[in-house]
Amino acid sequence: MEVVTMEKKAFDLMMARYDALVKKVELLKHKANGKRLNKWLTGHEVCQQLRISQRTLQKLRDRRFLGHTQIGRQFYYCPEEVKAIVPLIARIKSV
Structure with a gap:
């Protein structure tokens, strides 16, 4: 010792x-x-809410339209940011 x-x-x-x-x-x-993680949304939940595919979600992520946090291979999204992107998604779908 x-x-x-x-x-x-x-x-x-x-x-x-x-x-x-x-x-x-x-x-x-x-x-x-x-700000616990359980209040954040998974990619699957975001796709369901926005009615988009996983690939579209990836494009939004890649083009930095939607912020995210990655833990391992799983992505999590802030619900406020998902709500803020709804008008953009609506415009894209109407075109």
Whole structure:
């Protein structure tokens, strides 16, 4: 076993920084709590809502008309962005 010694002043400073870090992490955790992944839509759900194919959804993603988050091979979409793209889809389908 290895023993490390340090001055009390350095230890207190280290502990204060650690406490500040813990508080920041807790604040970020609390802030992000309302933005859980379960509120996001899968590609299948987006295709059903917009009545488009998977390929059309991919084109929207590739052309940056629709933002997304990718975890592994699965894409997730923010419901607000999906609602915002509805007029664009309606225009495309009417042409």
